[in-house]
Amino acid sequence: MYQRALTNVEKVLKPSVARVMNAGTVAAFDAGRQQLAAAVVIVRSELAKITPPSGLVTAHPAVLDAFDAYAGNVATELTKAGDTRTSCGFPKSPELRLYEAKTGIRTAYAELAQSVQTSIGKGVKFGALSVPAKPATPAVVGGRGENGDVFQRSGSRGPGSLKIVNSGNDVVVVVTTSSPKKPQASIYVRANKTATLNGVRSQDYWVYFKSGTNWDAKNHRFTENCAYQKFDDIFDGSYAWTVTLTKSPLGNAPSSETEAF
Numbered sequence: 001m002y003q004r005a006l007t008n009v010e011k012v013l014k015p016s017v018a019r020v021m022n023a024g025t026v027a028a029f030d031a032g033r034q035q036l037a038a039a040v041v042i043v044r045s046e047l048a049k050i051t052p053p054s055g056l057v058t059a060h061p062a063v064l065d066a067f068d069a070y071a072g073n074v075a076t077e078l079t080k081a082g083d084t085r086t087s088c089g090f091p092k093s094p095e096l097r098l099y100e101a102k103t104g105i106r107t108a109y110a111e112l113a114q115s116v117q118t119s120i121g122k123g124v125k126f127g128a129l130s131v132p133a134k135p136a137t138p139a140v141v142g143g144r145g146e147n148g149d150v151f152q153r154s155g156s157r158g159p160g161s162l163k164i165v166n167s168g169n170d171v172v173v174v175v176t177t178s179s180p181k182k183p184q185a186s187i188y189v190r191a192n193k194t195a196t197l198n199g200v201r202s203q204d205y206w207v208y209f210k211s212g213t214n215w216d217a218k219n220h221r222f223t224e225n226c227a228y229q230k231f232d233d234i235f236d237g238s239y240a241w242t243v244t245l246t247k248s249p250l251g252n253a254p255s256s257e258t259e260a261f
Helices: 002-021 026-048 059-073 094-120
Strands: 150-153 160-166 171-176 185-189 193-200 204-216 221-231 240-245 255-257
Touching: 002 026, 002 094, 026 059, 026 094, 059 094, 160 171, 160 185, 171 193, 185 193
Parallel strands: 160 240
Antiparallel strands: 150 185, 160 193, 171 185, 171 204, 204 221, 221 255
16 A cells, blocks of 8 residues: 555656756746646645555654655755856856756655655665656766867967976966967866977967866866966977976966966
């Protein structure tokens, strides 16, 4: 009897969970979330009417508590809650917000299933029919550029070169005669890799570098855990230079923190 009741709960909730997980927009997600929250309240009230078998008298209140907790997890609209910016201060894309929201719904539902299963123990099952699959991960989450990719370049080329030995995190190295927002060239160097920027013009230039995670290739920026620095010394573009980046603030030349670019 108790197994039939839990199986029915799963059958009732599964379409609502699927509607949330398949939402293509923030508005559709919130509409589905509202329906799911209402469905959870209904199935919880139906479960509360059950007289549990003697072996589950103690477990039954814990099962009801688990459903109460899950109802709370889906009660807040995404449009009114959640971080809208990354740790680097950039606006999160709708795709990223949806991914995080769906992951939250899915994680909370998996925790609901685990809590119910832990409360009732072996012999009765809950969750196998209705726990959704993990949502597809957007490209920016864990995104990385290709080592040695020169994705920005302007003006003529020259005889100079800059070799970057990177034993720290993924970085973008910018060569510029003025501002890092106006690069002569920008090159992506992965952690524990080496890359060389050739064709540097024979004039003095500055070297800036930024590190982080979740590379947004479309906008040429890291979106999480950002740090921005520049080498204090100016470089002569007529020569071949080698710089070493380490996990400490200093490599083989003095550097300073700088504004975001």
